[in-house]
Amino acid sequence: xxxxxxxxxSARARILTxxxxxxxxxxxxxxxDKQAVxxxxxxxxxxxxxxxxxxxxxxxSKYLDIPISDLxxxxxxxxxxxxxxxxxNVILFCNSVSCWIMGCKSMRAHxxxxxxxxxxxxxxxxxxxxxxxxCLGDCDKxxxxxxxxxxxxxxxxxxxxxxxxxxxxxx
Amino acid sequence: xxxxxxxxxxxxxKNIDMSRPPLDIAAYEKNDGYQxxxxxxxxxxxxxxxxxxxxxxxxxxxxxxxxxxxxxxxVPQSNGSPGQRYFVVNADEMEPGTFKDRLLMEGDPHLxxxxxxxxxxxxxxxxxxxxxxxxxxxxxxxxKKAISEAYEKGYLGKDIQxxxxxxxxxxxxxxxxxxxxxxxxxxxxxxxxxxxxxxKPPFPQVSGLWGKPTIVxxxxxxCNLPGIIAYGVDWYQGLSLGKDHGTKLFGISGKIKKPGCxxxxxxxxxxxxxxxxxxxxxxxxxLRAFLPGGGSTDFMLPEHLDVKLDxxxxxxxxxxxxxxxxxxxxxxxxxxxxxxxxxxxxxxESCGFCTPCRDGLPWVDEIFNEFESGRGTEKDLKILHEHVxxxxxxxxxxxxAPGATAPLGSGLKYFAEDFERHIKEKRCPYD
Numbered sequence: 001x002x003x004x005x006x007x008x009x010s011a012r013a014r015i016l017t018x019x020x021x022x023x024x025x026x027x028x029x030x031x032x033d034k035q036a037v038x039x040x041x042x043x044x045x046x047x048x049x050x051x052x053x054x055x056x057x058x059x060x061s062k063y064l065d066i067p068i069s070d071l072x073x074x075x076x077x078x079x080x081x082x083x084x085x086x087x088x089n090v091i092l093f094c095n096s097v098s099c100w101i102m103g104c105k106s107m108r109a110h111x112x113x114x115x116x117x118x119x120x121x122x123x124x125x126x127x128x129x130x131x132x133x134x135c136l137g138d139c140d141k142x143x144x145x146x147x148x149x150x151x152x153x154x155x156x157x158x159x160x161x162x163x164x165x166x167x168x169x170x171x
Numbered sequence: 172x173x174x175x176x177x178x179x180x181x182x183x184x185k186n187i188d189m190s191r192p193p194l195d196i197a198a199y200e201k202n203d204g205y206q207x208x209x210x211x212x213x214x215x216x217x218x219x220x221x222x223x224x225x226x227x228x229x230x231x232x233x234x235x236x237x238x239x240x241x242x243x244x245x246v247p248q249s250n251g252s253p254g255q256r257y258f259v260v261n262a263d264e265m266e267p268g269t270f271k272d273r274l275l276m277e278g279d280p281h282l283x284x285x286x287x288x289x290x291x292x293x294x295x296x297x298x299x300x301x302x303x304x305x306x307x308x309x310x311x312x313x314x315k316k317a318i319s320e321a322y323e324k325g326y327l328g329k330d331i332q333x334x335x336x337x338x339x340x341x342x343x344x345x346x347x348x349x350x351x352x353x354x355x356x357x358x359x360x361x362x363x364x365x366x367x368x369x370x371k372p373p374f375p376q377v378s379g380l381w382g383k384p385t386i387v388x389x390x391x392x393x394c395n396l397p398g399i400i401a402y403g404v405d406w407y408q409g410l411s412l413g414k415d416h417g418t419k420l421f422g423i424s425g426k427i428k429k430p431g432c433x434x435x436x437x438x439x440x441x442x443x444x445x446x447x448x449x450x451x452x453x454x455x456x457x458l459r460a461f462l463p464g465g466g467s468t469d470f471m472l473p474e475h476l477d478v479k480l481d482x483x484x485x486x487x488x489x490x491x492x493x494x495x496x497x498x499x500x501x502x503x504x505x506x507x508x509x510x511x512x513x514x515x516x517x518x519x520e521s522c523g524f525c526t527p528c529r530d531g532l533p534w535v536d537e538i539f540n541e542f543e544s545g546r547g548t549e550k551d552l553k554i555l556h557e558h559v560x561x562x563x564x565x566x567x568x569x570x571x572a573p574g575a576t577a578p579l580g581s582g583l584k585y586f587a588e589d590f591e592r593h594i595k596e597k598r599c600p601y602d
Contacts, residue, residue, distance in 0.1 A: 031363075097268055141430075142430075
């Protein structure tokens with residue numbers, strides 16, 4: 001497991017791609033200072049790389065001139081910034097109160113059975129990472145979850161089966 | 172004045188039909204859209220608009236219910252040279268059981284933009300940020316499209332409608348964490364810092380984003396403004412049935428026949444909302460209790476069904492209208508489990524800055540786990556009661572933990588028997 005090695009010096013920064021730099025530069029224009037772009041940059045890198053590695057952290061820190069400790073403070077604060085590799089599809093499963101009342105517990109168990117993973121885990125084939133998320137704000141259609149950028153409403157065991165096989169075939 | 176005065180009674184949702192995409196700018200304009208900017212360019216100064224909003228009696232729709240005009244009036248007077256000021260939209264909807272701002276942003280993004288322009292004009296801010304929840308992908312896409320249409324039409328950019336007023340609107344998408352909905356935590360997040368709340372004072376109106384005067388308003392609050400300016404205060408005040416003014420979005424989730432979200436006059440009775448609009452409880456279930464405005468409000472009981480959906484009326488029975496989106500507890504769902512779910516949420520979402528919240532909420536959560544697995548004791552119950560005080564208003568840095576004590580304290584009071592049964596039967600009696 002070579003990801004036990006923690007990259008801490010800027011010499012270990014990866015090189016940001018031209019696309020990443022272009023998108024980060026676009027954000028820089030929208031704010032009066034570079035620190036404000038930190039979170040956006042983390043999200044941009046994550047969009048392209050799938051997650052935010054130590055090497056990516058160092059690259060962003062260098063590019064935006066934000067101390068690595070400050071950037072790490074932000075990266076670890078926000079639950080949608082992934083500091084570990086995730087699967088190709090991230091399932092954001094709402095387990096807040098309305099979804100709980102509408103039976104999300106058994107939906108969670110079903111996904112658990114179906115994919116063999118629980119919250120915080122990634123399937124062996126790296127297709128899915130299963131994460132809980134606070135109230136997704138679609139409570140009249142509970143239970144709900146997101147897969148990638150898409151919201152899925154009124155979940156049932158049948159609809160979950162269908163959703164999972166759809167995302168699998170997309171790969 | 173438009174003849175809309177006579178016909179518009181649902182100013183927030185008149186353009187919303189979720190079976191089709193939102194109105195584009197041409198269709199929006201045809202339906203009185205951006206009318207308020209013409210009213211403003213016809214000769215309303217920022218001070219005039221402020222007075223109109225104050226007179227309208229509009230209260231913030233994000234949860235706290237603070238009068239919007241009064242909030243705006245705390246921004247220092249500019250005397251002609253405002254310097255940099257910022258207008259910020261709190262679009263970080265994450266209160267458990269709340270699903271109203273999503274509807275407004277997905278359903279009619281131009282209405283929000285029009286509200287932002289009015290607000291920014293009033294406080295003389297030349298930059299507005301929409302702090303949008305990262306998960307709201309459809310809102311992001313629709314807002315960005317609306318913004319580019321508004322630039323093309325000259326409603327955004329330089330010298331808007333010949334008023335000499337400039338405004339840029341920028342969408343900032345966040346990446347989670349409920350605490351970002353607290354306005355000073357939101358400002359820290361927008362500055363690229365950890366979203367811990369700030370000490371108040373200074374209040375954001377004086378020293379907010381990057382230390383500049385800043386107003387933070389909720390999405391639904393801003394969506395009220397176009398109607399107020401275009402049709403006037405009398406029209407606005409005529410919309411409601413009670414003491415508070417205007418309409419509001421009210422939602423219902425839980426085991427009701429037709430869960431959903433509707434725009435209704437403030438002052439409508441809770442019974443009407445649940446029975447006429449929600450269609451009553453699902454077959455075989457009875458209403459046991461409900462949270463009237465999201466996860467941070469006190470439980471109310473069926474005996475309160477005739478209370479009006481009004482800020483003061485709900486406060487009289489010990490709860491808060493807050494977001495106006497209700498969560499229903501039925502007689503076959505465990506109240507201890509429901510409160511436990513909320514406590515887990517609050518414990519998870521604590522920013523960790525102040526001790527009572529960081530350490531108290533996980534302790535409360537752990538005790539609920541004990542109850543759930545049949546190991547709860549009388550001593551645990553006592554600790555829960557103590558936390559209602561330890562985490563209450565004035566004991567913590569921000570309103571997150573006090574919000575958690577609302578369902579906790581009222582739940583301990585109303586469902587005492589259920590807690591006792593968990594202890595005596597050493598299991599959840601609803602399983």
